[in-house]
Amino acid sequence: MAVDAATPRLDEQVCFALHAASRAVTALYRPLLDDLGLTYPQYLVMLDLWEHGDRGVKELGKALSLDSGTLSPLLKRLEKAGLVRRERRGDDERSVRVTLTGDGDRLRDKAVPLPGLVGDAMGLDAAQLDELRVTLNRLTDSVTRYRTGLGS
Amino acid sequence: MAVDAATPRLDEQVCFALHAASRAVTALYRPLLDDLGLTYPQYLVMLDLWEHGDRGVKELGKALSLDSGTLSPLLKRLEKAGLVRRERRGDDERSVRVTLTGDGDRLRDKAVPLPGLVGDAMGLDAAQLDELRVTLNRLTDSVTRYRTGLGS
DNA sequence: CGCAGTTGAATTGTGCACAACTAAATTGCG
DNA sequence: CGCAATTTAGTTGTGCACAATTCAACTGCG
Numbered sequence: 440m441a442v443d444a445a446t447p448r449l450d451e452q453v454c455f456a457l458h459a460a461s462r463a464v465t466a467l468y469r470p471l472l473d474d475l476g477l478t479y480p481q482y483l484v485m486l487d488l489w490e491h492g493d494r495g496v497k498e499l500g501k502a503l504s505l506d507s508g509t510l511s512p513l514l515k516r517l518e519k520a521g522l523v524r525r526e527r528r529g530d531d532e533r534s535v536r537v538t539l540t541g542d543g544d545r546l547r548d549k550a551v552p553l554p555g556l557v558g559d560a561m562g563l564d565a566a567q568l569d570e571l572r573v574t575l576n577r578l579t580d581s582v583t584r585y586r587t588g589l590g591s
Numbered sequence: 592m593a594v595d596a597a598t599p600r601l602d603e604q605v606c607f608a609l610h611a612a613s614r615a616v617t618a619l620y621r622p623l624l625d626d627l628g629l630t631y632p633q634y635l636v637m638l639d640l641w642e643h644g645d646r647g648v649k650e651l652g653k654a655l656s657l658d659s660g661t662l663s664p665l666l667k668r669l670e671k672a673g674l675v676r677r678e679r680r681g682d683d684e685r686s687v688r689v690t691l692t693g694d695g696d697r698l699r700d701k702a703v704p705l706p707g708l709v710g711d712a713m714g715l716d717a718a719q720l721d722e723l724r725v726t727l728n729r730l731t732d733s734v735t736r737y738r739t740g741l742g743s
Numbered sequence: 744c745g746c747a748g749t750t751g752a753a754t755t756g757t758g759c760a761c762a763a764c765t766a767a768a769t770t771g772c773g
Numbered sequence: 774c775g776c777a778a779t780t781t782a783g784t785t786g787t788g789c790a791c792a793a794t795t796c797a798a799c800t801g802c803g
């Protein structure tokens with residue numbers, strides 16, 4: 440074999456395929472989310488709030504794997520847009536509770552059709568999408584465990 | 592069915608699984624790439640240069656799906672780190688040729704083991720990784736075509 | 744009670760992603 | 774040739790990702 444046989448090739452890297460796919464999907468969402476006045480990460484936060492209604496910053500961070508350095512300014516922008524309220528909890532002044540406003544709650548209706556549209560554009564059938572999601576979640580779990588110490 | 596049956600659920604979204612997986616893999620690379628003095632996007636650029644040796648900014652952008660707004664400052668940082676040279680072409684002064692320096696070329700050896708390490712951490716066997724890569728590339732193509740006009 | 748240690752959010756700083764715009768070089772057409 | 778249209782990088786501005794730090798609020802232990 441040639442000496443450079445081991446040189447990593449860009450188009451063979453799963454990591455690059457992952458990176459590219461993620462950016463492509465975000466780019467597909469962008470014009471749709473523009474109509475709702477949201478960015479993609481803001482949309483993920485709203486999805487969580489629509490589902491759970493009432494969250495601490497810490498809880499959001501855990502659900503989305505984001506830290507306060509990302510969430511704090513993002514939540515301030517959502518607050519400025521009138522979609523959420525942020526208030527210190529009475530029982531623990533350290534923690535901030537994030538709540539949907541009326542506008543934030545109503546925005547949900549406009550968001551309902553998005554996943555269907557995006558799913559269609561992916562060019563995979565329901566079974567393939569399901570399998571992909573399962574595989575990606577396994578990969579994320581595995582990588583995260585690996586990364587956070589435990590070797591397996 | 593309940594009125595909220597259609598509310599998109601975060602953990603059912605393929606887009607979120609993609610986003611989370613991509614960030615988890617980048618986070619796994621980070622400490623490894625720190626040893627090479629590279630960030631993950633810089634590593635992708637170096638992969639392309641190790642493979643092709645000599646590239647215009649435009650070519651890099653096409654290969655990595657990045658525009659000059661991202662690449663220009665990134666390439667300047669690589670130049671400052673002594674890994675690449677940037678020079679205007681003689682025959683077309685608009686275009687900038689990016690070349691590896693000796694240090695940039697030598698760094699390749701240190702990068703060879705990375706994909707193997709990361710592949711292991713993903714917890715999937717070779718066949719699953721291969722299938723995942725193919726599926727992601729199909730998805731990216733499909734989404735990109737959809738996004739850039741042609742409906743199919 | 745008092746204080747060390749922990750926890751939760753925010754801030755700061757670096758770098759990427761991308762849209763919108765600028766500016767220079769080149770191409771091609773009348 | 775002369776100029777409009779195109780091509781190529783770079784710049785500016787906004788927002789996300791994340792490390793490192795700060796600070797206040799809380800907890801628990803002596």
